[in-house]
Amino acid sequence: MSASLSLPAGFERLEHFVGQWLADTTAERAQRRTDSTPEERQAFFAAAAPMLEQAMAYLDARPLAELNDEEKRLLKLMFSLAHVQMAVEIHREMEPRHAMLREAMIITHSVTDII
Numbered sequence: 001m002s003a004s005l006s007l008p009a010g011f012e013r014l015e016h017f018v019g020q021w022l023a024d025t026t027a028e029r030a031q032r033r034t035d036s037t038p039e040e041r042q043a044f045f046a047a048a049a050p051m052l053e054q055a056m057a058y059l060d061a062r063p064l065a066e067l068n069d070e071e072k073r074l075l076k077l078m079f080s081l082a083h084v085q086m087a088v089e090i091h092r093e094m095e096p097r098h099a100m101l102r103e104a105m106i107i108t109h110s111v112t113d114i115i
Helices: 012-021 026-035 038-060 069-102
Strands: none
Touching: 012 026, 012 038, 012 069, 026 069, 038 069
């Protein structure tokens, strides 16, 4: 794994998801969710969801303005998990229908885009 894609120590099992799920903006995260397969969403969710509490505790211990690049990547990966969680736990087999509706909802910016 390239150093440019690394996450903080303790989160190595999420490394192979960085290439697909790391996104800088909410619009990019929504698009990655739309472009992914149910199997890709489920695999990411199964690996990342059990680590959410650990990731949030790790990140909450640091001032947001002082996060290093590895920590910012972890935070952005957790933002992607929020998108995937909706598809996996809520929309389930209706996710393709919701994906079509997302095309009409243009995200121009969100609060998470400033990280």
